[in-house]
Structures are given as structure tokens and as C-alpha cells.
Amino acid sequence: MIKQIHLTTTSLVAAILAAAMTLIGLSWSALPASAADIPEASVSLHTESVVNSQWDQVDLTCEWSVPDHSQPGDTFSLQLPSELRWFGTASFDLKNDDGETVATAVADDEGRVVFTLTDFVASHPLNVGGTCNFTTQYALDPGNGSVDELVFTVGSGVVRVPLPDAGECTSDCEPTPPTSAGKAMWWADSAQTQLESIFYMPPMASDSNDVVVTDVPAEGMEIDCSAVTPRVGRSVNDDGNLVEPLDNELYPAVIDCSPERLTASWTGLPEGERVELFVVTKVTDPALDVYQNNGTVVISGEETTVGAETKRTSAGGTGNGTATPSPTPSATSTPTPSATPTPSASVTPSATPTPSASVTPSATPTPTATATPTPSATPTATPSASVTPSATPTAEPSPSTTSPGIGIVPSDAPPASGTPEPLATTGAHSAAFIFAAAALLAVGSVLAFLGARRARRH
Structure with a gap:
């Protein structure tokens, strides 16, 4: 009884392990491949x-x-x-x-x-x-x-x-100030919802100068009046833009702004002072491909028309790949014997033998190598000689009609050389787990059978 219990417990444990191994194998096979960098790209x-x-x-x-x-x-x-x-x-x-x-x-x-x-x-x-x-x-x-x-x-x-x-700069490599008024514009954000522009002008040439800048954006844009930045000063960075110390407090700008028009003005700027005006405009029509912003700069009564244009940019690309071709069956996948059990010389009877009448020598199939049948025997076309008569006689042929010269291969001849190669197999973690589970399940089944058989004996 104790042995029966042990066998039953062992078979149950084997079955549980088989189920666990199967689940682990299936889960492992379902895990996606981990991503990696491609240095060979x-x-x-x-x-x-x-x-x-x-x-x-x-x-x-x-x-x-x-x-x-x-x-x-x-x-x-x-x-x-x-x-x-x-x-x-x-x-x-x-x-x-x-x-x-x-x-x-x-x-x-x-x-x-x-x-x-x-x-x-x-x-x-x-x-x-x-x-x-x-x-x-x-x-x-x-x-x-x-x-x-x-x-x-x-x-x-x-x-x-x-x-x-x-x-290449060879001498006097300090940033060169502009010689005339101008305007530049660029995208202020990567989403292309805002544009920033700068009005720039040369240093003041007179002892006292009045400056008026007017900005009028084209359709699809409007001025952000909270993002208008005037600058006055003399010091510039490597890019030629004004930097600290600035003279904004000495020469403050007067700003008159609406979404459709901006005016900034300065009075009494001394010789050598420079003026910059930064303006941010918001895009109101994202469907446009080109955005324009025009204006004027007036220095001591001399007016210069300025403008800038910025194109909407796009990013994109193409990609493609080729599917793995379907495997084509190899020509050697089907075993083909090197020796075909077909006689080297086909025997063609001159007249189809019928079982109801005795076959005379004149109706005897005549092979390439002539074999004369005895009158007492009724010849029969042997099936292995690839002769298919319409009605097969029942009499066995005489040994003299099966001359080796016809080249008939006996039906019990050994198989031809050349065994088809076995198909290649591939291994995976999930398959290994499933095979192990099947083995454990088989062991559990055998143990359960032995336990049941022992129980019947008791």
C-alpha cells in the first residue's frame, strides 16, 4: 500500500512538472526580442x-x-x-x-x-x-x-x-556691423507655431538720431505683443548681436502694438549707438508654405523698406524591405532509386494471350534474346517484366522463359543506394521545454500505470 502511494505521488509530481515546463516553454517563446543599437547601420x-x-x-x-x-x-x-x-x-x-x-x-x-x-x-x-x-x-x-x-x-x-x-578673415576680425537696415526671420519653435524676427541697423551716424520701426506681418501671422524686445547699446558678441551693457534705460523705446501692426520709436540716439528690435509672431494659418513679414526702418528721416520670408519645413522619408522567400522543395527531397525495376528490354507480345485458349508458339511473346517455350507449358507474361496483358494467364511460365538476357529485376531486389538526407532541425528554448515536459508526462503516465496495476494485485 505504501509503495502504491509513493508511485501515485511520484506520477502526480511528474505530471505537475510536465505542465510547468510546458507553460515555461510557451511563455519563453512568446517573449519579444530585446531592442538593441545597430552600429552597422x-x-x-x-x-x-x-x-x-x-x-x-x-x-x-x-x-x-x-x-x-x-x-x-x-x-x-x-x-x-x-x-x-x-x-x-x-x-x-x-x-x-x-x-x-x-x-x-x-x-x-x-x-x-x-x-x-x-x-x-x-x-x-x-x-x-x-x-x-x-x-x-x-x-x-x-x-x-x-x-x-x-x-x-x-x-x-x-x-x-x-x-x-x-x-577667411585675415585682419580686423571683430564682428562687422551692418551698413544698412535689414530684417531676418526664423522659426522660434520646432513645432513651427511661432516665428521670431530681428530688425537690425547700422550705428547711428549723427549726433542725435530719431528711429522709427514698423512691422506688418502678412496673412497667416499675428504679432505677439508680449514678446517684443527692443535693445540699444554699443557692445556686440561674436555673432554681431548687442550684449550687456545695454543702454535701454538711457534711451527707452516707445511701443505701440496690435496683432496686425507694431511701431517702436526712439529719440535722441547719439552717434555710435545701435538699435535692435526682436519680434515674435504667431502662426494663425498652419496650412501656408511660406510666411512673410515686412516693415520699414526710418533713421533720421531716411526710410528703408525691409522684409523677411521663412518657409515651412517638413521632415519625412521612405523605407522598405524584402520578405524572406518561401522555401523551395529540394530535388533530392523525394528518394529516387538509382536502379529502376524496369526490364532493359521490353517484352511486347505479338498477340494478346487469352486464358481460354492454349497459347501456341506462334502467339508466344518473343523477347530480344529468343527463348523457345516447351509445348507442354502455357507461357504467362510476368508482371515484373512490365508486360501488361489484357487478360493474364494463370499458368506459371517455364524456367526456360525467364532468361537473364531480358534484364528483369526480381521484386525482392535490395533497395537502390542513395538514402534521402533527413530534414534539418532547429532548436529553441521553448521546444526544449516542451520536449522535457513530454518526457516528464510520459514518466508520470508509466508510474501511474504501475501504481494502478499494483493496486489491483493487492
Whole structure:
């Protein structure tokens, strides 16, 4: 009785372990592959933009590819150089012609763009690649000639994009003040909902100067009157913009602002003083491709018309991949004997024998090597000789009719050489667990059977 209990307990434990191993195997097989960086990714960058001044727009295009069998969630990245400032939409998709997203891209405030592969590559793991396009701004003043190329870090390598020769400063390399009034405008945020502009002008030339600046945005924009910043001073930074100490309190500006029009004025500015006016405008029509902001600058009665234009930028790209081809059955998957059990010389009877009448020698099948049957025997076409008569005689042929010269292969001949190769098998953690579970389940079943059999004996 005690042995029966032990056998029953052992079989129960084996069954529980089998179920647990099966669940673990199935769970393991369902776990997704962990994402990883792809140092072997290839990204080549191109630009045809010409940089002439600070905040010029630099449009970039790229071609990208990743190694075969890269996984969903894997990433690769590129780092913009410090000379470029990302702007425009900060995230975009890379899609194929059918609108399926192959990868996504996200840019951060530091100019690092991270590309992430989607589930598309799981079903299309080969030849994954495509293009991308995005826009940046040149953040430095290229007039000093200190930078002649941009260096992009991509994975473990670098990509160099040359800049047009802006000229090299050889003497008096301090920032050159403007010689006439002007205006520049750029996107103030990556979402392209606000534009910032600057009115700049040369140093005052007379002992006392009155200045009036008027800003009139075009349709699709309106002035943010809370973000108007006037500056007066003499000191400038490396970019040529005014810096501390400023003379704003000595020469305050008078501001008259509405969303449709801005006027800023100064009186009595002495010789050598410079004026800058920063204005932020909000986008009211995001459907426009181009935004314009025009105005006038009047210095001591002399009026100059100024204006700026900024294009809406977009980021995007393409991607694609190739599905794994379906396996084609090999020509050797079906075993084909090297020796076919077919006689080398077909025996064709001149007349079809019938069992109701005795076959005379004139109706005897005549093989290539002639064999004369004895009159007392009724010849029969042997099935293994590939002769198919319409009615098979029942009499057995005489030994003299089965001459080796016909080349008939006996039906019990050994099989031909060349055994078909077994199909290749692949292993996985889940399969190992399932096989182990099946083995434990079999052991439990045997133990349960033995326990039941012992119980019947008692």
C-alpha cells in the first residue's frame, strides 16, 4: 500500500512538472526580442543648401540601411553638429509606397536623431533601408571662416558635409556691423507655431538720431505683443548681436502694438549707438508654405523698406524591405532509386494471350534474346517484366522463359543506394521545454500505470 502511494505521488509530481515546463516553454517563446543599437547601420547625408549668413536654412537628405534580420525596436542614430540647430517637426515616419511605417525618427533638443525600426522588419527582414529628409538652421555667423565643413557622428563613424567657402578673415576680425537696415526671420519653435524676427541697423551716424520701426506681418501671422524686445547699446558678441551693457534705460523705446501692426520709436540716439528690435509672431494659418513679414526702418528721416520670408519645413522619408522567400522543395527531397525495376528490354507480345485458349508458339511473346517455350507449358507474361496483358494467364511460365538476357529485376531486389538526407532541425528554448515536459508526462503516465496495476494485485 505504501509503495502504491509513493508511485501515485511520484506520477502526480511528474505530471505537475510536465505542465510547468510546458507553460515555461510557451511563455519563453512568446517573449519579444530585446531592442538593441545597430552600429552597422549606414547613413549617408547630403545637402545642396548654401550658407551665407547666420540662421540660414540647411536642408538635408539621407540614405539609410541596416543589416539583414535587424529586429523591431532596434535603433540607430545620427548626431547633428553644434553648428546646426534642428527645427521643424521633431518626429516623423519613414514609410513604404503602401503607407506602412518601416521606421520612426525622433529628434531631441541636442540635435540627436534616433531612428527606431517597426514591426514591418519582422516580416520583411532583408534589404531594409530607405531615405530621409529634414531641415536645420546654421547657428553660427559663417563670415569668420572658422568652419568649412560639418561633421556628423553616425554610429561609430562620421559623415562630413562641406560648407561653401564663406571667406577667411585675415585682419580686423571683430564682428562687422551692418551698413544698412535689414530684417531676418526664423522659426522660434520646432513645432513651427511661432516665428521670431530681428530688425537690425547700422550705428547711428549723427549726433542725435530719431528711429522709427514698423512691422506688418502678412496673412497667416499675428504679432505677439508680449514678446517684443527692443535693445540699444554699443557692445556686440561674436555673432554681431548687442550684449550687456545695454543702454535701454538711457534711451527707452516707445511701443505701440496690435496683432496686425507694431511701431517702436526712439529719440535722441547719439552717434555710435545701435538699435535692435526682436519680434515674435504667431502662426494663425498652419496650412501656408511660406510666411512673410515686412516693415520699414526710418533713421533720421531716411526710410528703408525691409522684409523677411521663412518657409515651412517638413521632415519625412521612405523605407522598405524584402520578405524572406518561401522555401523551395529540394530535388533530392523525394528518394529516387538509382536502379529502376524496369526490364532493359521490353517484352511486347505479338498477340494478346487469352486464358481460354492454349497459347501456341506462334502467339508466344518473343523477347530480344529468343527463348523457345516447351509445348507442354502455357507461357504467362510476368508482371515484373512490365508486360501488361489484357487478360493474364494463370499458368506459371517455364524456367526456360525467364532468361537473364531480358534484364528483369526480381521484386525482392535490395533497395537502390542513395538514402534521402533527413530534414534539418532547429532548436529553441521553448521546444526544449516542451520536449522535457513530454518526457516528464510520459514518466508520470508509466508510474501511474504501475501504481494502478499494483493496486489491483493487492
